[in-house]
Every structure is written in C-alpha cells, then in structure tokens.
Amino acid sequence: MSNIMNHNGAAMLAMMGKECVTIGSDLTFNTGMQHQGRVFKVFPVTDKILLGLTGLFSDCQTFYQNVMYEVKLLQLKEGREIQPQHFGVLVAHMLYEKRFGPYFIEPLIAGLDEDNKPYIANTDTIGCLTEPDDFLVCGTAAEKILGPAESFWEEDLEAEELFEATAQALLAGIDRDSSSGWGSVVYTLTPQKMVTRFLRNRQD
Amino acid sequence: MSDGAYSYSLTTFSPSGKLLQIEHALEAVNHGNSSLGIKATNGVVLAAAKKLAPLVDETSIERISNITHNVGAVFSGLSPDFRVILKKARKNAEKYRLKFGEEPSAKVVATYIGSLMQEYTQAGGVRPMGCSVLVAGFDHKHHVGELYQIDPSGSFWSWKATAIGQDSLTTKAFLEKRFRADMEIDDAIHTAILTVKETYDGVLTENGIDIAIVGERQTGQGDSAKVTPIEFKRLSVEEIKAYMAENE
Numbered sequence: 001m002s003n004i005m006n007h008n009g010a011a012m013l014a015m016m017g018k019e020c021v022t023i024g025s026d027l028t029f030n031t032g033m034q035h036q037g038r039v040f041k042v043f044p045v046t047d048k049i050l051l052g053l054t055g056l057f058s059d060c061q062t063f064y065q066n067v068m069y070e071v072k073l074l075q076l077k078e079g080r081e082i083q084p085q086h087f088g089v090l091v092a093h094m095l096y097e098k099r100f101g102p103y104f105i106e107p108l109i110a111g112l113d114e115d116n117k118p119y120i121a122n123t124d125t126i127g128c129l130t131e132p133d134d135f136l137v138c139g140t141a142a143e144k145i146l147g148p149a150e151s152f153w154e155e156d157l158e159a160e161e162l163f164e165a166t167a168q169a170l171l172a173g174i175d176r177d178s179s180s181g182w183g184s185v186v187y188t189l190t191p192q193k194m195v196t197r198f199l200r201n202r203q204d
Numbered sequence: 205m206s207d208g209a210y211s212y213s214l215t216t217f218s219p220s221g222k223l224l225q226i227e228h229a230l231e232a233v234n235h236g237n238s239s240l241g242i243k244a245t246n247g248v249v250l251a252a253a254k255k256l257a258p259l260v261d262e263t264s265i266e267r268i269s270n271i272t273h274n275v276g277a278v279f280s281g282l283s284p285d286f287r288v289i290l291k292k293a294r295k296n297a298e299k300y301r302l303k304f305g306e307e308p309s310a311k312v313v314a315t316y317i318g319s320l321m322q323e324y325t326q327a328g329g330v331r332p333m334g335c336s337v338l339v340a341g342f343d344h345k346h347h348v349g350e351l352y353q354i355d356p357s358g359s360f361w362s363w364k365a366t367a368i369g370q371d372s373l374t375t376k377a378f379l380e381k382r383f384r385a386d387m388e389i390d391d392a393i394h395t396a397i398l399t400v401k402e403t404y405d406g407v408l409t410e411n412g413i414d415i416a417i418v419g420e421r422q423t424g425q426g427d428s429a430k431v432t433p434i435e436f437k438r439l440s441v442e443e444i445k446a447y448m449a450e451n452e
Contacts, residue, residue: 074304078312082304089305 004104005125007032009179010041010054010139013170014110015153016118016132017162023050023110024170024186026141026201029057030179038182045071046081047194049111050187051091054139055125056104063103067094084111084119088129095127102126108138116191137173141180145173163188163197171201215325215332225332226325229281229356232334236280238369239267240379240399241338241351244392247419247434248340248349250278251396253370253404254412262411268438272297272307274341276416276436277317280369281335281356289337293317310341314352314360322358332356336368342418344433349419371403378402389417389434393447410445414438 011026027038042052043064051067053060070090071082082090088109095103102125109121121131122138130136135153137145152165167186174181184199215225239252252267270276271293279286296316300308308316317337325332333356341350353368354360365383367375382395393415401408418436422429439447 070303077315078309086304086306090303093303 005055005106006140006179008055008057009177011141011145011170011174011177011180011184012041012052012054012108012138013135013145013149013166013173014052014108014120014122014138015135015149015157015162015166015169016110016120017157017159019112019116019118020157020159020162020188020190021050021110021112021118021120022159022162022166022186022188023052023108024166024184024199025052026139026170026174026180026182026184028180028182035182040185042185042187045087045111048113048189049082049084049087049109050189050194051087052108052110052138054106054108059103059105063094063105063107067091070094081114083113084109084121085113085131087111088119088121088123088131091121092123092127092129095123095125099126106138108136110187110189112189112191135169139180141173141177144176145169148172159188159190159195163195167197167199171199174201213326213328213330223325223357226357229332229334230336233281233336233356233368234370234372236282236335236369237267238367238371238375238400238403239278239280239338240365240367240375240396241278241340241353241363242365242379242383242387242392242396243349243351243363244387244389244419245385246347246349246422247342247389247392247417248351249389249392249396250276250338250340250416251393251400252278252280252414253400253408254414255405263441265414266438267414268416270416270436270438271313271339272301272341273435274307274344274418274433275310275313275339276341276418277313277337277339278414278416279335279337280372281333283335285333286335286337289317289320289333289335292320309343310339310350310352313341314339314354317354318358318360320358321354321356325356325358338366338368340416340418340436342420342433344420347420347431367399374403375399389419389421390447393417393439394451397444397448397451408448410441410448413444415444415447 009030014023029039148169188195
C-alpha cells in the first residue's frame with residue numbers, strides 16, 4: 001500500500017458497442033488499508049462524454065475541475081461542444097504539461113461523437129493516449145477485470161448487451177480485489193439517452 | 205525608466221471620443237495595395253494586387269500566406285506589421301492543434317488576430333498595427349466558406365465578398381455588382397481578376413496579382429460523386445496566367 005496510485009482504490013471499465021459506450025466504476029473510497037466511504041469516480045464532461053478518473057482521488061477532483069475549465073472555455077469561445085477525440089487529446093496534453101510533477105491519476109474517457117461514433121480512450125499518469133476499439137480497464141482492480149472483460153466483450157453489441165457485459169466483467173473483477181467494491185455504477189451512453197444503473201456487489 | 209507620461213499608451217481618447225492613432229492606422233491601410241476576398245459556393249478566393257516599382261522581382265513578393273492547412277490570410281497596409289501578425293497567428297494555431305488535436309477554424313484564427321490587434325491599441329510601448337487582414341477558411345463539416353476582415357482597432361466581422369486597401373470603396377462597389385451567391389471557385393477567381401484589373405494602375409499581368417483558394421471540389425456524377433477538400437493554396441503564376449487567358 002505504499003504506491004500512491006493504490007491509496008484510494010478503484011475499479012473501472014469502459015466498453016465500446018454499436019453506437020453506444022458504457023463505463024462502469026466501483027464506489028469505494030479508501031485511505032490505504034481503511035475504508036472511508038463511497039464516492040463517484042465518473043464525471044460528466046458534455047451530454048455525450050464521460051470521464052472516469054482513477055488514482056489519487058484529490059488529484060482526480062482537481063484534474064476534473066481543470067479539464068472542465070478548458071472544455072467550458074472552448075464551448076464559450078467557439079459555441080460548440082468538444083468532441084470525444086479532441087477531448088482525449090486535451091486530457092493527454094494537460095497531463096503531459098505536468099510531466100515532471102504529474103497528477104497521480106489514470107483517466108478513462110468514453111463518449112459518442114457528433115456522428116454517434118463510439119470512442120473510448122485512456123492514458124497513463126503523464127498522458128500517453130491509448131484509443132482502442134474494444135474495451136479498457138483502469139484502477140487497482142485493472143488486472144482482475146481484464147480477463148473477464150476479454151471473455152464478455154464482443155464486437156457490435158447493442159446497448160443492453162453491452163451493459164450486461166460491462167456489469168458482469170466489473171463485478172467479477174471487483175470480487176478479486178480487496179481495494180475496490182462497496183457497490184458499483186454503470187453508465188450506458190446511447191445517441192438518445194444515458195442510463196445510470198447501480199449494482200449491489202459484496203459490501204466488504 | 206518606466207516613469208512619466210511616455211510609459212503610457214500613445215493611443216489616448218481625443219476629447220471628441222476618437223482614438224486618432226487607430227484612425228491613422230486605417231489611413232495606412234487605405235494607402236496599401238488592394239486585397240479582396242470572395243465567398244463561393246464551394247470555397248473562398250483571396251486576391252491581392254502586387255503594385256511594385258518596375259525593377260522589383262514580383263515573384264519574391266507573397267501578399268497571401270497560409271496560417272494552417274485550411275486557413276489563409278491576405279493584408280493591406282504595412283507588410284512588416286502583417287508579418288508579426290502572421291507569425292503569432294501561426295504559433296497560436298499550432299498551439300491549438302497540439303492541445304485539441306485539430307486545426308482551428310477560420311473564426312478561431314480571426315478571433316485571435318482580433319484580440320491581438322486590440323492589444324496593440326491599448327498596451328504600453330507599442331503602436332496599432334498598420335494593416336487590415338482578410339482571413340479565409342473552409343468549414344468541411346458544414347461545407348461553407350468563411351471570410352473575415354480584421355481592422356487595426358481589433359474589430360472583426362464576416363463578408364460574402366469585400367475589399368480592403370487602396371480604392372477599396374470603388375472595388376467594393378464593383379464587387380457588389382458582380383457578386384453572385386451561386387458562384388463556384390472558378391467563377392470567383394475570374395471575378396477576382398476582373399475586380400483587381402478595375403482599379404489596377406497600368407496593365408495587369410499574371411505577375412501583378414496574387415490569388416489563393418480554399419474549399420472543396422466535387423468530382424464524378426450521381427453515385428460516384430465525391431467531394432475532395434482543397435487545402436488553402438496560392439495559385440502558381442502559370443495557373444493565374446491560364447485563368448487570365450480565359451478572361452480575355
């Protein structure tokens with residue numbers, strides 16, 4: 001528990017489907033070996049972009065505030081919403097700006113662009129951007145979610161199937177990680193709406 | 205050193221509420237070589253007269269410059285002042301690209317140049333820019349051209365077609381008569397050449413004019429129709445010559 005990235009604990013997973021994306025996260029908030037309470041780790045950026053933040057939670061909150069400053073400034077200046085692809089570059093840029101005194105966070109981005117093309121991405125603490133076309137894992141439970149996610153994910157899943165795959169993989173992973181848990185939340189983003197569902201997993 | 209009245213901006217309101225330095229800067233613009241911009245259905249055309257002393261090598265003069273791949277600018281007035289604007293606008297555009305992963309639109313570039321020009325009317329130790337700028341770009345998402353004018357005061361606005369510099373009133377009146385909303389890039393180039401010719405002192409040759417275009421080109425018909433973007437580019441002397449021959 002000496003690694004600052006594992007101090008607060010988190011399990012996060014994003015999946016890409018057919019004109020839909022999901023992002024699932026646990027709710028735990030620890031300080032080292034002690035459990036403190038529950039927090040939300042997925043934040044809204046626009047109506048069609050969600051930003052999940054794992055790592056040191058204080059840095060997550062500050063980074064979210066700073067990135068929203070840029071997003072809202074762009075909205076005001078240009079009168080348009082930022083697109084997920086450009087948001088990914090912005091996040092990476094802002095993290096690399098702090099290359100030698102980094103935020104201890106690993107962000108996960110999920111969104112739909114103006115043509116409703118799904119987009120998911122994550123970066124490391126200094127903004128190395130990864131933009132896959134299947135799924136992404138993050139947090140202390142990352143390695144434990146990865147296996148289930150590989151077996152549950154399929155190409156071109158519809159929103160409901162994608163939610164099911166995300167929830168199953170997330171729950172399976174969380175059960176094998178003592179640093180994450182205490183309930184989960186899965187957001188399903190489609191062109192029409194965003195659905196928020198809470199999962200009751202083991203409460204220990 | 206920074207004490208006393210001389211550390212203040214020279215641009216101070218006159219009792220009648222005018223900023224004389226800015227009005228004088230506009231006068232510098234009106235003495236400069238004329239430039240014009242025309243929006244077409246599928247792009248934007250910029251053109252500028254190159255009226256130089258007889259022995260100057262015209263090929264060394266670039267009146268129109270690109271700022272990004274899809275945005276370019278032309279100026280009337282003091283060319284060294286424009287060079288400063290160009291350098292800063294290019295740097296700003298590259299910063300934008302680095303930050304957001306896409307190039308800024310013409311509106312973003314025009315807004316930036318506007319802010320820059322305004323700063324030079326208020327900051328200490330500087331004078332206003334002695335040039336007006338036309339910024340042209342193309343919005344490939346919505347398939348519309350963008351054409352902005354920025355003045356030394358920092359104010360900027362959008363035109364369907366306009367002219368700045370020497371004889372700009374005559375040129376604008378000419379453009380008002382010639383402008384058609386359904387013109388394509390090729391027609392707009394012809395109109396641009398005719399318009400420059402109208403006020404050009406002497407015989408206009410392909411070396412006496414600078415032309416640049418930005419937009420898109422449609423190729424094929426029906427199902428095989430394809431729209432390909434045209435990045436902002438200056439026409440070569442040969443291309444200008446060909447267009448002028450068509451005009452004869």
